[in-house]
Amino acid sequence: MTRLRAWLPAAAYVVVWLVLSSLAAAGFFLTSERTVDVASHEARVTADFSGEVVVRTGPVLPDVRTDSGSPFGVQIELGKTDVRSLEDLTARYAAIGSNPDAQVDKVGDAVREMLIDSVARGLALGLVPLLVWRLLGEARRREIVDHLPTRRGVAFLLVVAMVVIGLTTPWRGDQRRQPERWTPLADFVGPEVDLPEELDDVEVLGPAGGGVQRLVASAIDSYGQGREFYADAAEAAAELPLRQPREGETVVLLLSDRHDNVGMDQVALAIAERGGAEAVFDAGDDTSTGEEWEAFSLDSLNEAFGDYDRWAVAGNHDHGSFVRSYLSDLGWTYFEDEVVDGPGGTRILGADDPRSSGLGNWRDESGLSFDEVRSRIADTACQADEDGERVDTLLVHDANLGDDALARGCVDLVVGGHTHVQAGPRPVAGDNGDLGYTYTVGTAGGAAYAIAIGTKLRRAAGLALITYRDGQVAGIQSVTLETTGRFEVDPYEELRY
Template sequence: MANARRRRYAGAAVAVAVWFVVALLAAMAAFLGSSRTLVLATHDANLRPSLTGYVVLHTGPVLPDVRQPSGSRIGVDITLGKTDATSVDELLQRYAAIASQPEGQIAKVREALGDMVVAAALRGALVGLIPLGLWWLVGRRRRDELLHRARRLRLLEVGLVLMLAVVLWWEPWSDEDPTVFAGQDWVPLADFLGPEVPLPDEVSDIEVLGDVTTNQTRRLIESAISTYDQSKTFYTAAAQAAAGLELRQPAADETVALLVSDRHDNIGMDQVARAVGDAGGATMVLDLGDDTSVGRTWEAFSLDSVTSAFEDYDRFGVAGNHDHGSFVRGYLGEHGWTMLDAETLIGPAGIRLLGVDDPRSSGLGNWRDETGLSFAEVGDRLADVACEAQDLGRRVATLVVHDANLGAAALARGCADLVVGGHTHVQAGPTRVVGENGATGYSYTTGTTGGAAYAFALGSKPRRPAGVSLVTYRDGRPVGVQAVTLQTTGVFEVGDFVSLAPTPPLTDATAPEQPLTSTPSG
């Protein structure tokens, strides 16, 4: 009895060991043979894992390939595909600016690799069950017969079969032309460019494949390195300075929201905006739109960056007029942002929010089914929602829009405490507005967080003053706002904390809160 039990335990242990070994080998094969297509560094890109320990970037037929140690045994091969850049110079300048603030792209690659690991592990676990299933299906009697027959096979026969399998796999008869890069080796970037080009310490371990074939290529790469160094230096220094700003600090019963708007792909400012938010005690961020220049998929790097910068904040947003189409809204929504959609919801600390995308971003006038509504018509519809909520005792604390003018009707009717927007690239307000019902609210416009003078603001520093704002809430209502501006010289200007005192209509001040029917609350 004891021997039978031991045999069963031993059999179970062998089965688990077989499953584990087969599953591990199958998972490794599936992982190393898998790939993902994603948008990276403004390109369509193909990503494949490896065991080289390097991140290898295949840039295409014109520029040299680049690699850098990954810091682990796992590496990755990234092959860049199509992009909308109109010249090699423009492309290299983009690379340099993105490389100076790579956190969003790194997080995206890690997320893709993590998904591939999980998928490979699941496949490996299933493949590991195959030999166990076959063992069980064949049965003991048939296994004994097969084993007896295998013992009768001669060593020569087995050897010939194995040799034939190896030859068929190797295909020595196939004749391939030598590749363009045959004979070229990986060389350090410093040797690639020569001693006359100073390199930042952060790129000292980068290697390139091949050699510089023209003076133009050398000049382009030198320019890109200069852009990288300037961008890294400027924005890192600005973020460090922002951390030491003397900003108004929230009390224990207060909540602070950071306003960002009109980033226009300037990912360098993301770490600066985050540093300002942390210095001011912010725990939530309101993105007022125009994160991109045209709302195209190649601009995913900008959305990845702002998502990475505020990963642990409560995140809410709307799309701006430059965020054309549905890509920006959909992408942010898939990556943890709550995109406001003309329905009131309760945010952190009981802050009731209402917002909608700029109707000029997609041609959609209504947030539901209608199309072709004008800017003013959308503003009126938004005011209807805000006023309906107020009639039910659920006054909107903050109306989030890209252009503050979209919330003008709601303020004029006295149905919101605060309207926040961007769009003009210049900070303005807060402006007190007395509604037709006697209620008071405020309109506030924050400056361009990207320091944008044009639709595309990515560069080594802001092209104009870059601004963010901090809105303080108490008991779910806005009680103050403070603007922070970074000049193009790298100097910060901190505005005064301006107190806000919005008041609801006198007839509604003591009205009991009623269930909301057509506009659900979070």
């Protein structure tokens, strides 16, 4: 009993600390916000305890609300974006919606970050009054308690309460005064629209003009078609008759020219898993312009292959430094004028396309021509060959960048994309008698133009599986998804040196 009485004061302090910390953490959480790139917008994310996800789209399109599936709620206020028309914007939403996991995870990460930060700050703030209470000493504490029933004591408590409330209560200037009348999405678009099952609990708020309703209905139709097409393709890819790696072999998925088609990422992942791939080569043109609004495409790519070893180069449409910088921060390996370790104990060299706004490995020299970069790549590869570090794989956006290196017999395999049409593998005999191969993969996004998002593929989508054995390239198998949803699997082609 004596020991229990000794522990009671400590337990009381802990209980008070946890109560104060919880109140402070809740206040901090409700006043927190993050700015993230969501669905090609710069978006402001705030949190609450409504249990709902609310997307504020702006003055033209209706806002959207659905259940979050948890006690936490999220408000997403979409900001500026780069879009030519309202029709393009709704089409983009539909395409992103066909594979939304990366965007959902990005918002979820922002909320978790706010929650962790709020809890940490709440725990720290909850200690402050307890520390002050202890530092005052017993005599001073008794004096304060005696003065609490007085007017000065009450005034003091009110001032402290107002300060705490001011620091932790969510004072938002955009609180809506009028009650909001949400409409089920099914009622908004009308009975003639076949609503996908996953949209049954979605509600909308906003303008209900005929033009807006037609746009929303069109986006829902596109969403449904895209969702079904790519889901079916991913399911079929999981059953493809692909060559399976043997003991000691390493398989790499090669993709290029996605051009923002996030729907194909689940298909590419299914092919990689079915073929036993352990790594990914990205030959560039993941975007249409290389601008920040296309971060949704890069997030989707990384969501699919974040657990793989990853090497990448920038394509001619990945203008500027954004794509390279963004994917580098996510763990993708780019190249800096040197040969690096590759998959399966091999050596790999890569170069960004020089038409990508002057980008390239030689970034301190602006304005290098395509021919100059091609010559520089060959010099680097041949020097590595002389040093006993022969380049097994040269990863570029346009396989023509590797022509000089192949002609001089300094690389085993050059892989790229750019043309949106599969070509090779084609053998090339070097001047020194060594044999190499060049291979161009098709467009992983099924792109006919610079941007590929849409309900279905605009042209056949191509990917490839590269097999390495005993520290050398062993073979390639090409996979094509036709616009009809049917797969064509080429026979595995052994590369002989």
